[in-house]
Amino acid sequence: EAGVAQSPRYKIIEKRQSVAFWCNPISGHATLYWYQQILGQGPKLLIQFQNNGVVDDSQLPKDRFSAERLKGVDSTLKIQPAKLEDSAVYLCASSFSGGAGYGYTFGSGTRLTVV
Amino acid sequence: QKEVEQNSGPLSVPEGAIASLNCTYSDRGSQSFFWYRQYSGKSPELIMSIYSNGDKEDGRFTAQLNKASQYVSLLIRDSQPSDSATYLCAVNTRLLNAGNNRKLIWGLGTSLAVNP
Numbered sequence: 001e002a003g004v005a006q007s008p009r010y011k012i013i014e015k016r017q018s019v020a021f022w023c024n025p026i027s028g029h030a031t032l033y034w035y036q037q038i039l040g041q042g043p044k045l046l047i048q049f050q051n052n053g054v055v056d057d058s059q060l061p062k063d064r065f066s067a068e069r070l071k072g073v074d075s076t077l078k079i080q081p082a083k084l085e086d087s088a089v090y091l092c093a094s095s096f097s098g099g100a101g102y103g104y105t106f107g108s109g110t111r112l113t114v115v
Numbered sequence: 116q117k118e119v120e121q122n123s124g125p126l127s128v129p130e131g132a133i134a135s136l137n138c139t140y141s142d143r144g145s146q147s148f149f150w151y152r153q154y155s156g157k158s159p160e161l162i163m164s165i166y167s168n169g170d171k172e173d174g175r176f177t178a179q180l181n182k183a184s185q186y187v188s189l190l191i192r193d194s195q196p197s198d199s200a201t202y203l204c205a206v207n208t209r210l211l212n213a214g215n216n217r218k219l220i221w222g223l224g225t226s227l228a229v230n231p
Binding site for chain 2: 022031040041042043044045048050055056091103104105106107109
């Protein structure tokens with residue numbers, strides 16, 4: 001099966017600019033996750049979608065971050081305006097279900113550098 | 116106490132040895148436990164999942180779960196230099212999100228170096 005697709009792979013922007021990331025999950029996976037991983041740390045969940053509905057966005061900085069999954073398939077994550085501390089790898093993952101027993105498949109990630 | 120704890124390492128073992136990676140968790144109601152491997156500059160990759168007490172073997176990897184003691188471990192037999200990576204432990208806890216799904220809590224990872 002095809003994996004989780006993400007683009008772009010790398011992005012460098014200046015602070016206060018905006019940026020958007022795209023993710024296409026594995027076909028048939030109802031649950032999609034966006035994670036932020038800062039160097040040397042574990043992944044931090046930003047937002048979880050079940051089909052096209054949000055089920056967890058408790059750690060999403062909503063004043064600057066937004067995400068959507070309008071048709072329940074691919075998703076975009078946006079940052080506006082970016083801050084220096086947003087420099088990280090943004091990982092998209094998908095799973096068959098959001099339930100307890102399923103591991104995730106991650107995309108290759110987008111490495112964001114804010115200067 | 117952090118919800119999922121791992122020693123950051125680095126854990127250094129010689130090639131051919133057994134590498135032992137440990138993870139403790141705080142929520143006694145946790146049901147699912149996962150080990151992910153992350154090479155430098157790459158995304159995490161699921162290598163083992165375990166749901167019941169005891170051992171689960173897959174090739175050179177063995178996951179061990181002890182719910183009474185609240186720890187899960189990963190053993191890598193015959194360690195190879197290609198096993199050098201960060202190993203992340205993830206636990207599905209009783210914390211529920213708005214969709215009534217259990218939240219997956221991640222450890223910070225243990226860095227493993229296998230020396231030839």
